[in-house]
Amino acid sequence: MAVTLGLSALGGALPASGLEPPVVAGLEWLGEAVIPAGTKVDGALVGGLSGLAWNAADGTFWALSDDRSELAPARAVRLRVDLSDGRLDPGDVQVVGQVVLADRDGRHFAPRSLDPEGIAIAGDRLYFSSEGDSNDGVLPFVAEARLDGRVRRYFDIPEAFVPAGEERGIRFNLGFESLVVSPDGRYLYTAVENALAQDGPKADVGVSTLARILRFPLAGGAPEERAYRVEGVRVTPREATAFRINGLNDIVPLGDGELLVLERQYADGIGNEARLYRARWESGDDVTGRARLDADTRPVDKELLVDFDALGIKVDNVEGMAIGPRLPDGRRLLLFVSDDNFNPVGQKTQLLGFAIDESPATIARVQGAGHRSPLEGRWVFDLEGVVTAVVDTRAQRGFWLESEHPDDDPATSEGLFVSWDGAPTLAVGERLRVHGRVVETAADPRQLTVTGLRAEAIVPLPGTGELPPPRRFGVDFEIPFAIEDDALETFDPGSDALDLWESLEGMRVELPGGDVIGPTLRYGEIVLLPEGSVGVRRTAAGGALLEPAGPPRTRVALSGRIHKISDLDVGARVAEPVRGVVHYDFSTYKVVLTEALATTSPERAPCDVETRLTQVSGRLTAATFNVYNLSAKASDERFDGLGRMIAERLGAPALVALEEIQDDSGPEDDGVVTSALTLSRLERAVAAHGGPRYEPVWIDPEPGREGGQPVGNIRVALLFDPMRLRLVRRGDAGALDAARIVTRGGAPELSLSPGRIDPTSAAFTLGAGEGVRRSLAVEFEVDGEPLFVAVNHWSSKWDDDRDFGANQPPNRPTEAKRLAQAGVVRAWVDELLTLDPEALVLVLGDFNEPQWAPGVSRLAEPPLENLVLRVPEQLRYSFNFDGASQLIDHVVVSPALAESAEIEIPHVDSDCAEVRRVSDHDPVVVRFRVR
Template structure:
């Protein structure tokens, strides 16, 4: 867990300076809080059963457990050489120094014993029996992570307290982080585990076992809902025997029983399995069905899609797959809000800003496989001013079917020109950008506003294509800061307010205006920026309008959660008979099969003049 001779020399010096005490049990070393009461002290004659061995140390379990559910009966002994002549099942007595370790100040500390000295091997051949989660232990809490979150893990402001400073007493019956902390170092078994997400690049996979969960969606993932981000989940890390977890795991796959050590690494409570995971049963179907929403071809049933296509440029290998998704899974919507369109040469950081070749290549690929000959609408950003990958110049764009729709009174605004709502209502620029020189948009995409109409000119609607500031800089949901840092939340607060005010200006001119706001909001519907957006704009959430079940509202996978960062909001005039579907073409598949990190969505709306 630690490397570097300098660090080890530092720990050795600290041990020499530490106070020598005698801890009767491992539970006393761990204590009933996050930080050990013996931190920095030398302990002697600590008895424990070796339950597992790793490349840098061993884990031991107390031979004299207490009845306090708050204090773990196991601890990690960090030393690469200490366990070489020891075997799982040995009962040993050791001396050492208690320390709290973390690799980043953003993480929670892990209690360890360092500089161990073997006093004696008491016996060998004892059974190292894992404790079954939910049977031999409490069941993981399924609502709250920490008392320090004050009831809302997404609360604003966040980062108002630190576990490392507050060091709260553990309440493992109520709080997920407290629960896993109370089992730190323990050998456990997760019964009947299934995968919540696809593995990361290291094979680490989030799971739940046979305990009670909240947020279970129909695919087998856990959906983030208001104030609940599923603390009952646990990530399965690198196997202790050096084997590799499978890379083909998908959401909902059955993994069977998993036995390993509860630890904490890289910002999360983790189970280090004794050996690699095994997919016992792969979930079916492998792919989601295409949308059922088909355009009527007129104003009574226009289809509108939204898709973050993840850094798409003219030479992207995944461009052909994106076109396939649009034609065969979204069924060629009449209008598509697209996010993360890069300039013509992608991340080559030069003076190229235009995306004409990117969008022409995409629309040609769509038509070549039977889709419509889309036309596109976009405004070039100022070079390197809209965030995203350096040189990529990502922006939003519209693809529209010219057999169905056209821009109303086209009048393209420039990169830095602010759009306005004129009497009518009409747009000063069509398309145009919302207040692009406002500092709220620093290193972020400016909303792209347009007005479309049917070819007869009788039915029009306003659109705002958004890609708000990223969550970069967020802390781990199981990190030290409570509530966790929601990176960029202040920027998104301002960005959404500016956008909502623009919507309000349209509705002030015509309360029955047809308005669609869609894209990558980089925020959840129940967090303050979006709550304020709805309050100011008076729009309706399409999930609500179309009665999408709460647990089926997801377009993205992150940590243990299926979550929704991509949204569509409509004005009241569009609500009657509105239909909406999320097409899980990227969240359901394996990591290798994933084309974008977002799922697209499709709506069907009546835009006829009322």
């Protein structure tokens, strides 16, 4: 009769909450609120909140205190939660009242006669549970009461749950923690935290436990039972005897037998963790009436939805949850509460709010029409697709998922990268349903983010999916000429290359083969110029020249992180279509190959070329060569390669300007600054290949102040052949000592040789960003004539934004630095030429910018000449960056040297696969008559 009256009061067909049960397709965290310790209501302390229920009638949440009528009579407190701004913030929760529980006679429960844990509300009925106390012989119970807290009746508890020593029933403190009415008002659910004594062990480190869920029909009849597998404790306390537990703490039923299940873990010395699962009632064995569960019992299926660790906050002893009202945007609230155990030190009454997203999750919806997901930070559930690629490297582990049912918006990508440690067990073509959190990841703020999913759970779907057809270059998409013409204000894949690639992020694409214009580098990538690319100026080797407007827009980086790319040089031909998935890292979009490349000869450029500008009588040869972070720690093989390069392939020039010479310990932070051993090893390596016994010239830099690899202390240096020219030594210059122009007998000379060119100038002073190598000035004597040499390594572009970076238009602050450095060096040269217009002046090095850039142009203004402009255009490059062959190593001379000068750029490195290189720059060789 009591149950019948209860259903009548509910109206029979209405959901218990007054709202239809939500479809939980996703969650968004709304924030955290804490009820201050010491808060009281009607004189009773607020705390120990272990159960939560929404009362639609008065618009409050009722939270059950697990005070065992010791601090005050057993009670539930009423909470009003203000979510008018769509957020849960401190101060948004108010305690507005309490309801004291009473037995059927209206008397308060006696101290320690119950242990309140779960609470539910349905219409005019209040339900609460007590897990009892098996140690004190207090039996567990589930009660139905009026909204004033007075019990109307007790539910019959199956005998298997009734404690009988250590042989049977609910374990101490692991009983009926949860209680909730189904949305349709038909059932009352509760569950034990861990296995009953006869059903197996309780949860421990690496040991799961088989709990039971009870479902009472509110229309009458015996309860049904299902088993639920609670995970083992996932952490190991330092002390072997330390308390630890994981348990089923609350349940929220949804439609069609789905349940949200809260598991909360605690370990002494470590704290609490919480996870939210989804289970399906009908998926498990019906264990109703079973006295004991065994190993063959099939628990209900469950899937992890949310790991609360991802919130980035300290989660307390979360025990209760409930679905509440609609938020201002129409979504439903899912609220959690923690039990502070009335412990004001180290614990708190914490409320965590989530918005329930009821719109089905699709990959297109996750990606959105933009560079960042509209669902960033949210959890999405039941995201379906087919696996198109799997990656398992130290840097990246996961898979790409693509929708089998794309939408009709070309601006939204249908592919997505899913990070998951279990990815190696997957196969391409598997159909999956995935739960996880939408994330935007980038290595640093200057890079665009990659929209992805951090998987919580992966569920295989029946059958094998057909891979979606790839989007084809030149058929389904074209790459716009403009990278980004509106500073990312609008998303327009039709006019902006940046947006076009974003609209393909994570998707399968197909390129029609083409030419390799960027060789294989150590991280396994090449750059391809696809067939059909037009308007690209090519190098003699088959590369693509950098233009003032930028590199070729149709170039595509290919990554071999799944299918290894062989060691290809510039000019290799990819003969068949290229297929892969679009990804972004290191400031560029790229295609991660999902099939091996089919290449045709020639697979190698002529990387073993030798200069024709060898030493001949009456002429002097010089070269500039960036030797890429060379230190004495480099391998014998590397030094041998450099020695052979200089002695044989460069013809042993009389003078070799060197850039990126490190100190003797290289990247070790040990206080070493000198490069004596580094240069000595290089000298010996050259001699071992029949070269001259060079003498080195260098000045140690200020420690840590001149850029390059951290603590490597790179500097410029010179090797010279004492049999062909004589070093004029004056003084003993330090890092900040300037080689000023002075006169002797009316002729210019350097005050210090070697010395530095205006080393304290602001142009060479470390400011924001990377430091810069100060230029080295050296005076030589050649056949009785003074020769003034300036070796340079100007500011790198490290601090510049990349073309496909997050800042649009890109900020390029280093150009101004190089212009300032050019001005300082040019002033030094002008002073020499003012004193002697026929002076022999050689300015060379790595200028880190092309021939048309402001700094190089300023330095090479008449009467000086940049000799590299004499090199035929198809050969005019010394470096390859992202598939663009470009000239950043220069030789600028005074008129007296220009008249007879010859110049050549032997392409021994920049066109070559990294395994065949000795550096990343090509050297530049010049030959001239002194007089």
